[in-house]
Amino acid sequence: MENQNSKKENISRKGALKKIGSYGKYAALTALGTYLILNPQKAQATSPENPGTGF
Amino acid sequence: MKEYPKFLYRAVEDKTIVWAENTNEYLVLENTTADILEKIDNGISVKEIAANLTKKIAVPLDKTTDFVLDLEKKIRTPKAKKESITINNYTTVKKPAQFKFTKYYKINSLIFKVEFYSEYELYLVHPKFAHLEVENNYKTSFTFTVFLNNTVVFLSVDNTIIGAWDKKEIHFFQGKFSMELTQKIHQKEENKWLGVFHASAVSNEEKAVLFLGGSGNGKSTSLALLQRSGFTCLADDFVPIDKDKKEVYSFPAAISIKKNSLKTLLPLYPELENSAEYSFERLHKIVRYLKPNNTNLLSHLPCKDLVFIKYEKNSDLKFDRISKIEAFQQLVPDSWLSPIKENAEVFLDWFDTLNCYQITYSKNKKMIASVTKIFNDEV
Numbered sequence: 001m002e003n004q005n006s007k008k009e010n011i012s013r014k015g016a017l018k019k020i021g022s023y024g025k026y027a028a029l030t031a032l033g034t035y036l037i038l039n040p041q042k043a044q045a046t047s048p049e050n051p052g053t054g055f
Numbered sequence: 056m057k058e059y060p061k062f063l064y065r066a067v068e069d070k071t072i073v074w075a076e077n078t079n080e081y082l083v084l085e086n087t088t089a090d091i092l093e094k095i096d097n098g099i100s101v102k103e104i105a106a107n108l109t110k111k112i113a114v115p116l117d118k119t120t121d122f123v124l125d126l127e128k129k130i131r132t133p134k135a136k137k138e139s140i141t142i143n144n145y146t147t148v149k150k151p152a153q154f155k156f157t158k159y160y161k162i163n164s165l166i167f168k169v170e171f172y173s174e175y176e177l178y179l180v181h182p183k184f185a186h187l188e189v190e191n192n193y194k195t196s197f198t199f200t201v202f203l204n205n206t207v208v209f210l211s212v213d214n215t216i217i218g219a220w221d222k223k224e225i226h227f228f229q230g231k232f233s234m235e236l237t238q239k240i241h242q243k244e245e246n247k248w249l250g251v252f253h254a255s256a257v258s259n260e261e262k263a264v265l266f267l268g269g270s271g272n273g274k275s276t277s278l279a280l281l282q283r284s285g286f287t288c289l290a291d292d293f294v295p296i297d298k299d300k301k302e303v304y305s306f307p308a309a310i311s312i313k314k315n316s317l318k319t320l321l322p323l324y325p326e327l328e329n330s331a332e333y334s335f336e337r338l339h340k341i342v343r344y345l346k347p348n349n350t351n352l353l354s355h356l357p358c359k360d361l362v363f364i365k366y367e368k369n370s371d372l373k374f375d376r377i378s379k380i381e382a383f384q385q386l387v388p389d390s391w392l393s394p395i396k397e398n399a400e401v402f403l404d405w406f407d408t409l410n411c412y413q414i415t416y417s418k419n420k421k422m423i424a425s426v427t428k429i430f431n432d433e434v
Binding site: 015018020021023026028029031032033034035036037038039040041042043044045046047048 | 078079081082084087112113114119122125129225226229230231234270292293311383384387389390391392
């Protein structure tokens with residue numbers, strides 16, 4: 001189980017990747033200013049299922 | 056004076072998760088960035104913070120000053136609260152005098168009477184709970200009422216309107232219905248819950264494992280397979296976790312089985328052959344419902360393992376530990392998480408204790424063997 005982080009491709013990111021600002025050639029600042037915002041669901045929800053006409 | 060939002064900080068692996076009270080947002084920041092935010096919060100001057108940063112990363116002071124100011128502006132400045140998805144202006148709406156359908160559901164010793172105005176409302180709820188239906192021979196514990204008024208679905212519990220949702224946001228109505236049911240079954244008000252996960256919860260009667268994954272990844276199919284292999288289905292699709300015990304609680308809804316899983320599951324569950332089929336045309340989904348095997352609907356168990364599961368035709372088994380930050384990114388947007396600060400803190404505490412895995416499989420036996428290893432702490 002030492003294979004950490006190797007399967008990233010299968011997990012999609014649903015958060016928004018944001019940048020705090022633009023710092024030109026100062027890549028270290030750009031890196032520090034890159035972050036992710038994750039919003040939980042606004043309320044309790046179930047899987048979106050809605051009756052169609054097939055009953 | 057501006058009311059600045061309150062933050063919670065939690066270092067996880069090589070990042071810091073920051074929770075903002077005013078928006079209930081979770082930010083994943085670099086540790087240094089989170090540290091700067093915390094310093095701003097603690098009243099340390101921009102000048103001092105920027106000077107320290109310049110020393111640390113060898114970037115000119117004017118640039119680090121800009122950075123600290125930008126950080127303050129972008130993240131720390133109060134943001135407007137999010138709008139509610141419920142419709143609040145329903146004071147003039149009256150409960151209908153008559154209901155076409157009235158159903159009674161028995162959950163442990165509780166009897167839930169649910170009134171449905173028409174067939175439309177019935178099918179929003181009943182298919183998932185049909186296995187709990189009983190005749191009207193008992194004393195009703197709670198009465199739930201569901202009715203449509205124009206394009207808005209109303210839910211009332213014991214004659215108090217709980218909420219109203221546009222037909223387009225019906226999964227939030229269903230979520231609230233499930234939440235109200237959960238609160239009654241487990242006798243805990245909404246503020247006693249940390250969150251509700253869009254997951255499947257499986258148990259071995261001692262502990263629970265959560266299965267996550269996008270729609271169509273095979274969560275429910277995997278759950279049905281595990282249930283036939285001696286595990287218990289604690290909850291499917293709607294998995295509540297409480298604040299006091301930090302445990303996963305059972306939820307009695309049936310498991311929804313999509314048409315393309317029938318071939319796999321029919322040999323194990325012959326009863327699916329004749330069970331009613333429901334078509335969700337808008338979503339191109341045809342499902343049947345499978346009764347969960349949990350017999351103790353009051354059960355709640357600790358959960359230390361989170362598994363992202365995926366069925367992939369002809370794939371070899373992939374079973375790996377994954378980073379918590381990756382898991383967090385997937386978990387949060389799919390979950391309802393309590394906006395109460397104390398609860399958010401407990402949620403972060405709980406998350407910190409988890410092991411996160413990913414299983415991709417095509418051979419059922421290999422998947423079941425991998426899950427058994429997780430249950431037996433053999434990973």
